[in-house]
Amino acid sequence: MNVTTDLANSRETVRRSGSRQRAAKELCYGLLFASPVLAGYLLLVLVPIAASIYLSFTSYSVGTVPEWLGIANYKNLFSGADPFFYPAVRATFYYVFVSVPLGIILSFFAALLLNQKIVGRSFFRGIFYLPVIIPLAASSMVWMWLLQPDFGIVNYLLELLHLPTSQWLGDTTSVVPTLILFSFWTLGNTIVIFLAGLQGIPRHLYEAIEIDGGSGFHKLIYITIPMSSSIIFFNTVIAFINGFQVFVQPSVMTQGGPNNRSLFYVLYLFNEGFKSSRMGSASAIAVLLFLVIALFTAMIFFFSKSLVYYEGKGEQR
């Protein structure tokens, strides 16, 4: 009896010290395997953010020594001494607050259509997704040609139908609406995410409504939309985050013009940093963007826990 417990005890101690050793070894290997992303996080995210914050309080351009300015860069932006800050904020807000809600509604609607039982469904899905894979710089060029005021096909077709034509990208009032229209062309990602969500809605809920004699409209209002609330929310926030960073389209198509009406925030940031070589001021602009995006990201994490319903997720596991 005694002998066996002794044996068990000593085995226990051997196992324990062995497991501690093993844990240390696992920690080493674990960190080693994770080291690329750990190093990347440090070098490409954490240090740069700290540097951005520091540089935003200095006057710095490449090759010079950063000179401490305090909050002068920020003051310069908010006081309007920099003539481009408020136009950039205004253009971006205009773009984002119109294109995001409309884009969400359109893509949700498109996902509903693509989720019907119809012939050629996967073909249609492919077509709706296709614009996403075209390089944005290339499609911007194509749209410039389509919307060319004098010889573009869009104005030609409008004339044919006796509808009013437009200067599109060439006019101060129509440039942002035109870019919003173009943003609808690349909704494929959002549509596909909505589609995946719609497929996660349990069928028995619809059957219940059918038994009660409800119409398709009832299904939409009482099941589809509430059951998609999590994904609608997710897509909306992601669309805002992406919308604040519209760059390629104005950079290729308008360079911010006419009259700075399409000088979106990050285009302004890029110009300030790389064209005017005012990296300190550009850092201040970047820090403000960081704050806005951090706020929206926090919203995803905060609301995804309380507000929304995740049955689809539970079913998939």
Added chain:
Amino acid sequence: MRRNLWITKSLVYLLLVLGSLFCLFPIVWMVRTSLIDIGALYQIPPRIIPEILHWDNFRMALDAYPFGRFFANSLLITTLSILGVLLSSSLCAYSFSRMEWKGRDKIFGIILTGLMIPFFVVMIPQYVFWNALGLTDTFVPLVAPAWFGGGVFNIFLLRQFFLGIPRELDEAAKVDGAGHLRIYGQIIVPLAKQAMIVIGLLTFLASWNDYLGPLAFITSERNYTLMQGLTLFQGSYSAQWNLMMAATAVIVIPSLLVFLIAQRHFIEGIAMTGIKG
């Protein structure tokens, strides 16, 4: 009731066809314009299908700038990025899913939020950093991020995939004396082939289509990517839309081909990453 159903069905088809036209027409018009001569550009009414196809537009467009070189640059950057992402993100995902170490999930959470930071926020310090190392105007700043995991979605998606692989497989391998590297290379990665393909494809698109990265880091013309070549072209041939569309088509075709070959993977991949990201 039945008649109603029929009306709804036709309405659905009508809307889908209209949406498809909206999505497809710009691409069709690009191809059409790339094959006409300069006179036909300003012809009214425009012909949908041109009478004579001017294939030499492509030669003229490509001869105007060293597009061959730009193409090679883009190809090199994209290939190195795909290799880097596949290797580094799978190693990291292995560590965060199949290895037990203290603080693992906490660190994963922190990295997850950190990697959501958009490039614009860190662009200027990154430039300063690469510049200090003398590596601006090389491909290093464009390829390096890929070797550091290449973004939150990749690691998240792979980790999710790895978590679904039964534990017993590793344990059996461990009993046979296999180390982590062996388990990773011979069991986990082959089983996650599907997810690796998706990540490879998404990396291809992100890297091949990247416009901002080269614009920020590449300055001399011999290091330009195709996207930069296109803007160069735009600067000097702004009225010759037929040549411009030919140059644009050359850039679009590789993306189109990859999409046509692997369409299913793309859509599944977006759905997977989208919901869970």
